[in-house]
Amino acid sequence: MKKYPLIFSLLVACAVSACALETGAQFLKIDTDARLSGMASAGAASVHGISALSYNPAGLAAITGPEVAFSHSKWLMDSSHDFVGFGTTMGRLKGNTVAIGVGITRLSNSSFDGRADDRSVSGGYSASDQAVSLGFAVKNIGGAVKYIQSSIAGVKAEAFAVDLGAKSRLSGLPVTLGFGVQNLGSGIKYLSQRDNLPLSVNAGFAAAIMPGISLAFDVKRLVYDKQTVFSAGTEYAMLTAANMGFALRGGYGLTGLTSNNEKSGLSVGAGLMALGAELDYAMSPETGLGSIQRITLKKKF
Numbered sequence: 001m002k003k004y005p006l007i008f009s010l011l012v013a014c015a016v017s018a019c020a021l022e023t024g025a026q027f028l029k030i031d032t033d034a035r036l037s038g039m040a041s042a043g044a045a046s047v048h049g050i051s052a053l054s055y056n057p058a059g060l061a062a063i064t065g066p067e068v069a070f071s072h073s074k075w076l077m078d079s080s081h082d083f084v085g086f087g088t089t090m091g092r093l094k095g096n097t098v099a100i101g102v103g104i105t106r107l108s109n110s111s112f113d114g115r116a117d118d119r120s121v122s123g124g125y126s127a128s129d130q131a132v133s134l135g136f137a138v139k140n141i142g143g144a145v146k147y148i149q150s151s152i153a154g155v156k157a158e159a160f161a162v163d164l165g166a167k168s169r170l171s172g173l174p175v176t177l178g179f180g181v182q183n184l185g186s187g188i189k190y191l192s193q194r195d196n197l198p199l200s201v202n203a204g205f206a207a208a209i210m211p212g213i214s215l216a217f218d219v220k221r222l223v224y225d226k227q228t229v230f231s232a233g234t235e236y237a238m239l240t241a242a243n244m245g246f247a248l249r250g251g252y253g254l255t256g257l258t259s260n261n262e263k264s265g266l267s268v269g270a271g272l273m274a275l276g277a278e279l280d281y282a283m284s285p286e287t288g289l290g291s292i293q294r295i296t297l298k299k300k301f
Contacts, residue, residue, distance in 0.1 A: 023224045024188045024195030025148055025159065027107040027129040030286065032071050032083035034296035038269015038282035039233025040251025042216035044204035045167060045178030046233070049298065050087035053103045056165035056180040056202075057135040057142030063087045063099040066301040073294035079109040083296075096139040106130040127152045133163075141166050148188060148197070161185030161197055174208040178218075196224040204231075212237050216251075230254045239273065247271040249282070265291075276300045 033051040036043040043055035050069045052059025071083040085103035092098060109127040128151050135144030144163040149156060165180035183197040204218035218231040233251030249269040269282030277299045286292045 023198040024157075024190075025129065025150060025183075025197050027081070027105070028131060028148070028183055029198050030081050030107070031284065031294065032103075032105055033069070034071060034269060034280035034282040034294045035247075035249065035271060036233075037284045037294050038249035038251065038267050038280070039216055039235060040231040040253040040267045040284065042204060042218040042231040042233040042251060044180055044202045044218045045176045046204075046206035046214065046216040047178075050085040050101050050103065051296075051298070052137070052142070052165075053085055053087075053101045053133050053135045053144060054083065054105065056167065056178050057144040057163050058137050058140060058165035058167040058178070058180070060087060060099045060101050060135055060137035060142050061097070061139060061167070063089060063101070063137075065089060067298065069296060069298045071294060071296040073292050075107065075292065077109070079107060081105075081107050093138050099137045101135045103133045103135075104130065105133070135163070140168050148185075150188060150190070152190070155190070157188045157190045159185050159188040159197060176206045177203075178205070179203045198225060199223040227255055233267070237271075243276070244274045246273065253285070
């Protein structure tokens with residue numbers, strides 16, 4: 001019976017934290033792709049392939065065959081954030097290829113020590129968050145549905161959400177526009193506390209300014225968190241005829257009009273491409289308490 005006060009305390013702490021942040025399920029805002037993380041998350045127009053499942057599902061339309069992706073980052077307090085995704089094509093619709101993707105995102109937190117009345121250790125409790133997404137794209141539009149689950153000391157909260165997106169390339173120009181809405185849902189509930197999901201609306205463009213060099217710019221409005229995030233990124237990629245090469249990336253993100261916020265600051269990254277695979281690394285300021293390092297491996301078949 002002594003564990004119930006601790007469980008209740010953990011849930012209250014979670015609810016208070018979520019209230020301060022205006023929304024729950026904050027893990028949905030964490031980057032899942034090292035390439036875009038190195039470009040300050042400017043992915044509304046620049047994302048493509050299975051990674052688009054977390055940024056703009058319209059980018060799934062770039063999938064031409066089976067591909068997989070795995071991403072890992074070490075988060076705060078010995079927790080870890082991981083993403084696994086698979087995408088492929090599935091027939092045609094009115095002459096356009098239909099691409100689908102499925103992904104699992106998980107934030108695994110370190111365990112908490114339980115304490116008895118005399119302050120001695122009496123077991124442990126864990127917390128985790130995860131989302132399972134299923135998305136599709138046809139030509140310039142895409143969508144995804146996701147099942148979201150959070151757990152603290154065995155007490156679970158669940159929710160469903162929808163993502164929508166569109167991309168369009170300007171005629172005669174090497175410029176792509178992107179637009180998306182993420183985390184449309186009814187909220188997530190712990191005990192009697194229901195928190196909004198981190199609903200966001202974002203728009204951006206990506207431009208190939210010269211061979212191998214591209215620029216991307218995004219504006220994202222976090223509706224319930226009442227924040228606007230500006231992101232600008234660049235990528236220099238060199239590929240040989242055998243699709244082997246490397247990429248260097250950089251970006252800067254700004255939350256609101258000040259640089260004193262969790263997503264503000266400089267991001268850097270690099271990638272290696274060979275044999276249909278891509279290995280990306282990035283370091284970005286995502287917590288307000290320091291930079292996060294992320295690695296992503298992708299493979300096309």
